[in-house]
Amino acid sequence: MKRLSILTIAVWATAAAWALVPGTVWTQTLAALTDAPTGFSNSTNGMLDQAAFDAAREVFDEQEFIADGLGPVYNAQSCGECHQNPVSGGVSQITEVRAGHLNALGRFLDHPGGSLIHSRAIDATAQEHIMPGHEVRSLRTSLNTLGDGFVEAIADSTLLAIAARQPSQSNGAIAGQAISVPVGEAPGTFRVGRFGWKDQHASLQSFAADAYLNEMGITSPLQPVENTTNGRSIAPYDHVAEPEDDGEDVAIFAQFMRSTMPPARDPDLSITAEAQRGEQVFRAIGCNVCHVASITTAPRGTVLNGGTFVVPAALGGKTIHPFSDFLLHDIGTGDGIVQNGGQATMNKLRTAPLWGLRTHDRFMHDAASLTLLNAIQRHDGEASVTRSRFRNLFNSDQDALLAFLLSL
DSSP: OOOBOHHHHGGGOOHHHHSOSTTOOOSHHHHHHHBOOOOSSSOBOSSSOHHHHHHHHHHHHOOOOGGGTOOSEESOSSHHHHSOBSSTTSBOSOEEEEEEEEOTTSOEEEOTTOSEEOSEESSGGGOOOOOTTOOEEEEEEOOOOTTHHHHHTSOHHHHHHHHHHHHHHTTTSOOOBOOEEEOTTSTTOEEEOOBSTTOOBSSHHHHHHHHHHHHHOOOBTTBOSOOOBTTBOOTTTOOSOSOSSOSHHHHHHHHHHHTBOOOOOOTTGGGSHHHHHHHHHHHHTTGGGTSOSOEEOOOTTOEEGGGTEEOOTTTTTOEEOOSOOOOEEOOSOOOOOOSTTOGGGTTOEEOOOOTTGGGOSSBSTTSOBSSHHHHHHHOOGGGHHHHHHHHTBOHHHHHHHHHHHTTO
């Protein structure tokens, strides 16, 4: 197969691919003035003072027990159990199971009790399993939550602008979908989704309440109804009055995530000539159309989430480098599951943010790729052209791109 040099593929890159949307930082000088702080240090981003941040982190890491309302079906005993590499809020090797069925019309139907199949139960007779006739099955990895306060503070208009620009930039091959989802803490309010593999949440408080119920089995005012076990009532096992959390823990989880710093790049690898050349390759072949390098948050004082959250100075007007557009795409690896986005999102997934990628040892939504090379090679659908460009690179340019990714 003919190999192409970086000089040849550079013609594929356009000025628009370097700065996709309004709010993207255009110069390194401006970026240096407004960049969000980064690090893997269990330190606050400034939204909370360090003592308050540490107290919130303790709640985030605190284990739940049966007397607290754990279960009856659940996946973990704390937020930190699934979000802790290398610090609280990061990723982990933990996966969850999703399942369902396609009917004769090709519509996805949830597994009895919902698409999430819980891995644990407080009683052996409550254990969930995938039931016969539910052929749609997938694993999902735990997500990084570091820096999510900045993601929450991105204006809807910024994400919509990214989506609007993509088709014209790639001749229609790439077209990210922004979905509008309810904000649980502000009934009747909708916002562009950005959290979860299906963009099923737009606010960190909604995200936290969902995780508290679905991962630990703890009910709260935003999620007051217990899960079933494969569709059967859990009443025989549940002896703690609802809601099991009065909302305080959920609020603390949200405050903790809002106060975390985004993942930092490797200080040594990121400055190597190979990694810097790899970033040029990354842009030139079009990876940055979906893996957007720079996004700027809404200004300080912006009212979000139906008036329940005002962007503080620590989060407002800051440039982040998530290497994601936070939109849904079909890149040929979809899990077939439908959540808030409707049937059209069945095989779409949120663009995986690449910040902190060096802390992962398994890749893609299902953790099925054990190398970055395999993860790239699995890209298809909307990403098929970009994948082909990667395959046509000189080996040295492929290596440079991989070095860049390992510096993130």
